[in-house]
Amino acid sequence: xxxxxxxxxxxxxxxxxxxxxxxxxxxxxxxxxxxxxxxxxxxxxxxxxxxxxxxxxxxxxxxxxxxxxxxxxxxxxxxxxxxxxx
Numbered sequence: 001x002x003x004x005x006x007x008x009x010x011x012x013x014x015x016x017x018x019x020x021x022x023x024x025x026x027x028x029x030x031x032x033x034x035x036x037x038x039x040x041x042x043x044x045x046x047x048x049x050x051x052x053x054x055x056x057x058x059x060x061x062x063x064x065x066x067x068x069x070x071x072x073x074x075x076x077x078x079x080x081x082x083x084x085x086x
Contacts, residue, residue: 002072002073002074003073005069005072006070006072007073009065009066009068009069010065010066012062012065013062013063013066013068014062016061016065017058017059017063017066019058020055020062021055021059023058024056024059025045027055028044028045
């Protein structure tokens with residue numbers, strides 16, 4: 001069951017990251033303020049990424065889900081120890 005949850009969260013996290021990146025790219029291509037060439041598209045993409053519009057939330061949640069799936073799968077573990085001196 002633990003592995004199934006980790007796989008589902010990894011798939012959803014990947015989908016969120018990819019859809020957020022696609023939304024950023026699409027919003028960069030729609031703006032008509034730069035010349036229509038590859039350098040202009042690169043500049044517009046950098047401008048959109050620099051302003052971090054709403055799609056960055058998709059990427060953030062995707063990264064969170066990917067990290068949680070790694071914890072659920074056991075790839076990342078946390079441990080805490082405490083000692084008392086006498």
